Structure formats: structure tokens, C-alpha cells
Amino acid sequence: MEISVTLLICVILPVFFIFLIRTSRFRRFRLPPGTYGLPFIGETLQLISAYKTENPEPFIDERVNRYGPIFTTHVFGEPTVFSADSETNRFILLNEGKLFDCSYPGSISNLLGKQSLLLMKGALHKRMHSLTMSFGNSSIIRDHLLVDIDRLIRLNLDSWSDRIFLMEEAKKMTFEVTMKQLMSIDPGEWTESLRKEYGHVIEGFFTLPLPLFSTTYRRAIKARTKVAEALSLMVRDRRRERESGDEKKKDMLGAMLASGDNFSDELIIDFLLALLVGGFETTSTIMTLAVKFLTETPLALAQLKEEHDQIRAKKSDPDAAVEWCDYKSMEFTQCVVNETLRVANIIGGIFRRTRTDINIKGYTIPKGWKVFASFRAVHLDPNNYKDSRTFNPWRWQNTAEAPSPGNTYTPFGGGPRLCPGYELARVVLSVFLHRLVTRFSWVPAEEDKLVFFPTTRTKKRYPIIVQRRKT
Numbered sequence: 001m002e003i004s005v006t007l008l009i010c011v012i013l014p015v016f017f018i019f020l021i022r023t024s025r026f027r028r029f030r031l032p033p034g035t036y037g038l039p040f041i042g043e044t045l046q047l048i049s050a051y052k053t054e055n056p057e058p059f060i061d062e063r064v065n066r067y068g069p070i071f072t073t074h075v076f077g078e079p080t081v082f083s084a085d086s087e088t089n090r091f092i093l094l095n096e097g098k099l100f101d102c103s104y105p106g107s108i109s110n111l112l113g114k115q116s117l118l119l120m121k122g123a124l125h126k127r128m129h130s131l132t133m134s135f136g137n138s139s140i141i142r143d144h145l146l147v148d149i150d151r152l153i154r155l156n157l158d159s160w161s162d163r164i165f166l167m168e169e170a171k172k173m174t175f176e177v178t179m180k181q182l183m184s185i186d187p188g189e190w191t192e193s194l195r196k197e198y199g200h201v202i203e204g205f206f207t208l209p210l211p212l213f214s215t216t217y218r219r220a221i222k223a224r225t226k227v228a229e230a231l232s233l234m235v236r237d238r239r240r241e242r243e244s245g246d247e248k249k250k251d252m253l254g255a256m257l258a259s260g261d262n263f264s265d266e267l268i269i270d271f272l273l274a275l276l277v278g279g280f281e282t283t284s285t286i287m288t289l290a291v292k293f294l295t296e297t298p299l300a301l302a303q304l305k306e307e308h309d310q311i312r313a314k315k316s317d318p319d320a321a322v323e324w325c326d327y328k329s330m331e332f333t334q335c336v337v338n339e340t341l342r343v344a345n346i347i348g349g350i351f352r353r354t355r356t357d358i359n360i361k362g363y364t365i366p367k368g369w370k371v372f373a374s375f376r377a378v379h380l381d382p383n384n385y386k387d388s389r390t391f392n393p394w395r396w397q398n399t400a401e402a403p404s405p406g407n408t409y410t411p412f413g414g415g416p417r418l419c420p421g422y423e424l425a426r427v428v429l430s431v432f433l434h435r436l437v438t439r440f441s442w443v444p445a446e447e448d449k450l451v452f453f454p455t456t457r458t459k460k461r462y463p464i465i466v467q468r469r470k471t
Contacts, residue, residue, distance in 0.1 A: 032081055032363045034063065034072030042074025048206050060084055060377045069377075070361055076105035076208075080351075080370040081363075084377035086384065086408045088360060092352055092373045093415035097122065102417065103353035103370055106209040107217065111201055111224050112277065113270030117420075125416070127261070128271065132420035135181065135252050141427050142324040144250070145181060149428055150322045152176045152187070153435050163445055165461035166291055170284035170432075171195070177428055178279030182272055183234060184249040194230055195280070197223040202281050224273075231269045275421075282346045283425045287432055288462050289344040290336065293391040295444060295464075300336065300393050305437045307332050312438050322431050333430050335396040341411035342379045343391055346425065349374040350413060375410045384408040442466045 037043035043059075050059035060082060063071045069085040083089055092100055102119060104112075109119055117128055134140070141149075156173045175195045179185045204220025211218040235253070242257050253272065256263050263271075294301040311326050312318065350373050358365045365371060382388045385395070385408075412419035419425075445463035 030362065030364055032070045032072045032365075033067040034082075036072075036074040036079065040077070042077070042079075044075045044077075044208065047073075047075050057374070057376055057380055060374055064377065070363060076107070078370050080372055081365050082372045082374060084374050084381065085361070086378045086381075089373040089375065089378060089410065090407060090414070091360060092350070092371060093410070093413065093417075096352070096416045099355055099358055100352035100371065101355055102351075104351045107207055108205050110209055111204050111220055112274045113228075113266075115264075115267040115270035116274030117271060118274055129416070129420055131255060131259070132252070132275065135255065136421045136424045138423055141424060145424070146324060146327070146427065146431075147321060148180050149177055149431050150435070152180065153428075153432055154319075155187070157435055157439060160440075160466055162467070163463060163465050165463050167284065167288045167461040170287040171199075171280060173432065174284040174287070174428065175276070175280045178276055180251075181279070181424070182252040182275060183238075184251045184254075185234075190230075194227060197226050197230075198276065198280060199223075201227060202277065227273060228269050231272055232265060235265050235268050235272075278419070279421055279424075283428055286340055286344055286346050286425065287429055290340040290429060290433065291436070291442075291464070292462060293340060293343065294336065295442070297391055297393075300391075301437070303332055304336060304433065308434045308438050311434065322434060326434070327427060327430055330430055330434070332393070333433060334426075335393040336433065337426055337429055338396045338409075339391055339393040340429070342385070342409065343389070345376040345379055346411050347413050347419060348376045350417070375413070378408055378410070381408075439469055440466045441469055 035043070037046070047059050050057075063073065063082065064084050070081065070083050070088060072079065072081050074080065083092065096102070101121060102125075104118065109116075112118055117125070117132065120128055153173055156169060156176070160169070172192075172195065175198070176187045176191060179187075179191050179194075185191060200219050200223035202220075204214075204217045204224075207214045207217045207220070209217055211221060238249075238253055238257060242254075252275070253268070256268055256271070294304065307330060311329065352371050352373070354365050354367050354369050354371065356367050378384060380388050412422035412425075442464045445465045
């Protein structure tokens with residue numbers, strides 16, 4: 001009994017003194033209001049559980065109502081300042097690498113890898129971001145990727161039965177498109193096996209990074225190892241092809257191998273792994289929610305169908321490929337895309353770490369603290385958008401209501417870390433909607449309350465009953 005008490009004291013006292021030291025150090029700062037929650041755990045469990053509810057932003061909503069748009073909490077083992085303020089978010093984005101450094105919870109950084117684009121800094125990040133942008137810009141999509149995007153989407157739609165799980169089908173499509181863009185690989189058993197492992201990796205993002213206590217995180221780590229091994233074999237094969245003079249593929253992997261930077265296999269693998277996550281999970285979620293919102297807004301769906309039927313009517317072949325001029329003529333479609341991105345939020349927010357003490361909005365954020373800029377909270381703020389939580393694509397036809405870019409509308413982030421695949425995501429969603437509404441009609445198969453931001457933990461797959469339209 002005495003030994004147990006002694007051990008308890010040895011554990012508690014150091015923690016207590018560390019807490020006192022931290023408290024005394026931060027007393028001189030005017031920190032944003034808030035609460036740290038439970039010892040060690042903080043409010044991490046509340047944050048994770050919030051994303052399983054039907055409320056689009058319950059964690060931030062509750063604290064904004066109590067403390068205001070900038071508040072302090074403690075998540076993923078660290079004190080963190082959350083911002084639901086558009087001006088503060090813009091300040092954070094524009095001062096990347098100056099006042100703030102990219103920093104994500106261990107569960108995400110461990111699974112993506114130290115050499116992923118999300119975690120790169122300085123000159124290396126600038127180089128790799130530029131390389132990624134060059135393979136997702138308008139000219140590349142128009143001249144090379146559009147034909148594959150349309151082909152792969154049609155191939156998937158051809159396999160649909162009367163009842164499908166839309167989320168799963170969307171993930172399959174986006175994964176295949178991303179694999180083609182990055183490594184010129186067409187769908188097959190290898191890609192399907194890799195996609196299933198990716199599902200396990202993504203499940204681990206919003207868990208505590210403790211393999212001993214979390215079976216989800218432990219499974220994610222194992223899946224990450226399998227994915228890395230598969231990509232490693234691919235990289236080695238492509239290196240051999242290039243050395244023998246057989247390398248002719250014009251894709252992201254080919255560009256990395258052809259550059260004079262001598263990228264290591266580890267860097268290439270982490271880089272590709274993270275890009276596959278970005279192209280696979282986020283875009284498929286947006287595709288699913290676009291269909292959900294349109295289903296619940298019949299007038300918008302009818303106007304969308306009319307626009308795409310007109311595009312089809314101009315073609316002699318009903319199966320003719322979608323061309324760049326078709327994409328550019330989809331005016332109402334872009335309103336639907338904009339509104340889906342606003343309500344659903346392809347990037348919910350970003351984590352950063354302060355490089356120095358920062359004074360903003362009358363508060364001081366200490367050096368070394370984490371901050372989270374919530375884009376979702378800004379998009380859903382009624383002060384920024386009328387009826388902000390209502391899907392209303394027509395708001396984008398009203399120039400008076402349309403927001404200024406980079407201020408209250410940041411679905412792809414901004415600053416030096418603007419999502420390099422933003423244009424590709426818009427094209428994929430537009431082509432998918434075109435093929436969907438011109439070939440099918442559908443109704444929800446059952447009551448399935450799909451949340452605004454469904455994660456893999458929600459198990460919401462959005463089943464629909466589809467019927468092919470007569471041409």
C-alpha cells in the first residue's frame with residue numbers, strides 16, 4: 001500500500017508542478033477565453049464525438065456561443081486556440097512560414113508521414129507544392145486529365161445496379177481518378193486492394209494516437225505500412241523503367257523521378273500517400289453530399305438537369321466525351337459546386353503552431369501554441385451568409401451576396417498552402433454530376449440522415465435507388 005501511494009505521489013507531483021509553471025508563465029498573457037477540460041485528455045473526446053452528430057459544427061458552435069469567435073481549449077494533448085473569425089483565419093493563412101508553422105495532431109502526421117506535403121516546410125514545401133499545382137492546373141486537366149476523368153466515371157456508372165451506396169461508389173471513382181493522375185494506373189485488383197487499406201488509414205485520423213488503447217489506430221498503422229510497401233514497389237519499378245529508357249508516362253510520379261532534385265523513395269512514398277488521401281476522401285465526400293443536397297432541393301436538381309440535358313442535346317452521340325467547352329458552359333453547375341463546398345466544406349480547417357507570441361484581436365497567443373482556423377465555422381456563420389445552413393445554389397448568382405475570395409469563402413484553404421487540387425476537384429464533381437443527371441434518376445433507398453461532414457466512423461453510406469433515364 002505504501003509503495004502504491006509513493007508511486008502515485010511520484011506521478012502526480014511532477015504533473016502538478018508542470019501545471020503550476022505553465023499557469024504562471026501564461027498569466028502575463030491575455031489568452032482567449034475558454035476551458036482546458038479534463039487533465040491530459042482536455043476536450044479531445046468532445047471534439048471527436050462532435051463529428052458523429054447531425055449538427056454541422058457542434059464543438060465550435062457551443063464554444064462560440066459561450067466565449068466568442070476566438071476561444072482556448074485543450075485537444076490532442078496541447079492547448080489550442082480555435083478561430084471561427086474570418087479575419088483571424090486570413091491572418092493565419094497569409095502568415096504561413098512567418099508567424100505560423102504547419103502542425104497537425106500526431107494521429108494525422110504519423111499516418112501521413114513526415115515527408116507528406118501537408119507537413120513539409122520551407123523551400124521543400126514550396127518546390128513540391130509548385131510541382132503538384134503543375135499537374136492539376138486548367139491546361140493539364142483540359143489537355144490530358146479530362147478524358148480520363150470522364151472515362152473512369154462512365155465506367156463506374158455502367159456497373160451500377162438498381163440500389164447502390166453512393167459514398168462507396170464515389171470513393172471508388174475518386175480513388176481511380178487520383179491513381180491515374182499520380183501514377184497512370186488503371187482500375188484493377190491492385191488498386192481496389194489499395195483503396196480498402198486507405199479506408200483503414202483514414203479511420204485513424206480522428207482517434208487518439210495510442211496503439212495500445214485504440215484498435216482503430218492500431219489497424220490504421222498496419223494499413224499505412226501495407227500502403228507504403230505497395231507504393232514502394234511501384235516507385236522501384238518506375239525507377240528501373242526510367243533507367244532502362246522505357247519511362248514514357250507523364251504523371252506526377254514521372255515528374256518527381258525526372259526532376260533534378262534526387263528525391264528519396266521515402267519522400268516520394270509519403271508524398272504520394274498523402275496526395276491519394278486528399279484526392280480520395282475529400283472529393284468523394286463532396287460528391288455524396290452534392291447529391292444529398294440536390295435530392296433535398298428539387299428545384300435545384302431540375303435546373304441542373306435542364307443545363308446538362310442541353311449540353312447532351314448538342315452532341316450527335318449520346319455517349320460522346322465531355323469536352324472542356326462543355327465544362328466551361330456549366331454555369332449553374334458551378335453554383336451548385338460552390339454551395340456544396342461552402343456547406344459541406346472540403347477542408348474543415350487547418351492546424352498551425354505559433355513561432356512567436358502573437359497579438360491578435362486583443363488577445364495574445366503564446367509561442368509554441370497550436371491554433372486551429374475553422375473554415376467551416378466561417379462558412380456556416382449567419383453573419384456571413386443569409387440562411388447559412390441552408391443549401392441555396394442561387395445565392396452564387398447574386399453578385400451582391402457572393403463573398404470575396406479569401407475572406408469568408410475558403411473551401412480549399414489559402415495562402416502558400418492553398419490546396420493544389422482545387423481545380424481538379426471542381427472538374428471531377430462537375431463531370432460526375434453531368435453523367436449522373438443525364439443518365440439516372442434516383443431516390444433515397446431508406447431513411448439515412450447523412451451528417452454534413454460524414455466521416456468513416458459514421459458509417460453513413462447514403463444508399464439510393466437509381467433508374468436509368470431513357471435517352
